Amino acid sequence: MIVLGIDPGITNMGLGVVEQSGKAHRLLHARLVKTAHSDPAPQRVGEIFQNLRIVIAEFRPQAIAVEEQFFYRQNELSYKVGWAMGAVFIAANEWGLEVYGYGPMKVKQALVGYGHAEKEQVAFMVRAILGLKENPKPTHVADALAIALTHLFYLGRGGGNRI
């Protein structure tokens, strides 16, 4: 089972591809997509879309999992994370992939065992599960890998929050 995890954003978007075989997990690919604030929105969302297409075409994930946060203080931020999600959905639809969403507490529950764990504990677990020598960086990529592993965790329990 190969999952593409995504920490969605318009300026920084973390992508992480993880493969599970049996109980083993392996990091296949990690990438940070950055777009310039000074570029027009169609170009920025277009770049995100192209990166998604390239990663999906190369690693052929069987599902996409994204981090969803609804406690954004600013509506404008929610709106712009939505732009990036539009690109995720169109790429997913193009490849016939289902998209799953998990909030930060679900990630902490899955990887650390309780919903109020520290971010450092999540990063430590991602590193341990994937057998990495160092914590994955930058944080958006670490978040993307955590989301992919979170989806595999809930999937293994017959669940998963499809959006």
Place this chain on the structure above:
Amino acid sequence: MIVLGIDPGITNMGLGVVEQSGKAHRLLHARLVKTAHSDPAPQRVGEIFQNLRIVIAEFRPQAIAVEEQFFYRQNELSYKVGWAMGAVFIAANEWGLEVYGYGPMKVKQALVGYGHAEKEQVAFMVRAILGLKENPKPTHVADALAIALTHLFYLGRGGGNRI
């Protein structure tokens, strides 16, 4: 000059194509794209994207104008309007089109002459400018046509709010 006006939304998306030649304005096309709440998000955003592509391919607008609202009470609503905007940006990028955004007050200023005009006055002006026998319906389509005319108004004054 042909402009595609859009009232963005994930459940209801209004599209209106308007042509200006000299001082005359003509309605070329109007469409309401509805998606089902019960369908997965990739399918819904995919349907919006396909409708945008079809309308752009048929009417070849030279610009896209969208209604932008930042006073959403709910972050989740802003987020989902963002999903639809992602589709707009990807379609725009595909066709090399610029996207312009205007808030409700800018629409009222452009079409009625003052920013606190009633919605009915905006609808009346859309009908008058386009020479329609009735007010355009439903409201999402009327809003899309108003946005297209708003863009032409600001463009004629050398402006336009590119996003």
